Amino acid sequence: MSFASRLPRCHLIAFTLLSGFLVAADCRAETKNIMKDATSVEVRVSSRPERIITLVPSLGELTADLLGEELPRLIAVADQTDYPPALAKLAKVGAYHRFNIEAVAGLKPDLVLASTDGNAKDQVLRLRELGVPVVVVETGDFNQIAQSMRLVARALGRPQRGEEMAAQFMRGVESIRARARSRKGTPPKVLLQVGSNPLVVAGPKSFLHEALITVGAENIYADSSSRYPRPSLEDAVHRRPDVILVVSMGPSPVPARNSVESWKAFPEIPAVKNGRLHLLLGDSLVRPTLRLLEGLSLLEKGISR
């Protein structure tokens, strides 16, 4: 057989091999999505992860919301993940700020969701070294929160639902913003307290700061350099807030209630003098999920009372 007559066959073999490779490559691409997370790390995630772990309470909530009736795909969560209530029964991997790496890796997750607002960088890095696919979200402001909804939805294999949720969130924020614009008068100066002993307040790099602006308030700690500053009591009194809002987090409202009582020792603060010192019950304000819209209305009521 001459070389010329063999040529087409070579081509055929080459073509078969090549298309074989392409199909194989395509199959792999079908089972794994390569996605860029909020920290610009490329993560290979299965197109339909079935063993999901979330490392902050809000991501448990967001994941449950996006999964709907397919909730069993979420297998473990961080401590204090209590909403929706079904999540409280899931396996726990420890506190969000120092979760147990072995507990996470031992459950053989095919997707782990983490947040820059709560999880430690070195722990996320270690999980990745162990070959665990970790998608990290950022929730420093409302745009990032909407983006985190889209990102998590894509990781879960439900991009459509993520787009809808993000749009719904931004629409809700917009309507609250419009209501705030329609109100007259100077914006009240607000101290938004998220922790007592030591005093922790909302700083300018947190989404709570944007929440205050959105409802038409002024954050008295807008000048801080930290996300959640810890000012001295003396400084807080000196700034003379018009409104003090104490957010109650966790299962018991008692610490926050005590904190409200302790402010009453300073009648020279306008907020205390005018009875504009309030307790905000519920976690909705501090969870960067769709429930934040409820939190925003709570905040709205808190500053106008």
Next chain:
Amino acid sequence: MKRSNPKWFFLAGLLTWLASFALSLRFGAVVDADWKLIAQLRIPRALLASAVGMGLSTAGATLQALFSNPLCEPYTLGISSGAALGAVIGSALGLQWLLAGLTGSAFIGALAFMGVLFVIAHRPNVSNLSLLLAGVMLGFLGSSLLALWMALSDPEGIQGALVWLLGDLSRARLSGSVASIASMLGLLALIWSRSRELDALLMGEEDALGLGVAVQTVRKRLIILSSLIIAICVSAAGMIGFIGLVVPHFARRFVGSLHRSLLPAVAIWGAAALTLADLVARVATRPYELPVGVVTALIGAPVFLWVMLRKRATP
């Protein structure tokens, strides 16, 4: 005090270490861990615990001879805190590549604190107790500077840093753990080769000179070797206290004070003790991990008090 055969004591230590190592691989946060998890997490961690336990105990025994003071050890003398300070400053200045990771800058910190202690120890009228107090104060100084540094640099990264300061073996990687074990064995051998000089130092400077020991040279060498050991331990696992106190005291009861047999016993029992302490730290409150320094302090601080009171009762 009756002495058992050093060989048997060493062998018992070896068996205890092997048993705690095996238990460390078997138990953890996850009940049914597979080989991959054991290989990637538990083996490096147990190896690092062994290396650090070995190092801190030997450094403790060495310091006790160097200062002729039974209550000395890297943590109570504040040398660990100096190493931690060095490591943190080194990493903040980006010196990792220049100085062999954080160990280099930790070594400088440990050496500096050790130098200050030595100057204090050689002033006239300084008792054993005031030397210890000076060490405790150095420790406070180092910890406060560390807290200040962290508060100023990164208030949100403080959680991880605090865990490291209380002793944290969870950062172990296989390559690092193997390197720690290897370097530790080398350094321990170098100290062991000075056993006779250590014995002489324990008798006091004049007697040592009378025995023909070049006291100054030997001291300098031992200071450098033990600072290096402490630097490796602290940069890998943070500040873990009291191992360097409890283990040498325990070992002396069985093999006596001669360093030729004491040091190997201290090394192997130190490895066993910290491996066991870390197992407790990982398992006692799972899935939460206790800082291993908390576990060692819970056992070590009462032992420290006991040794101190006993020494005072029988001068």
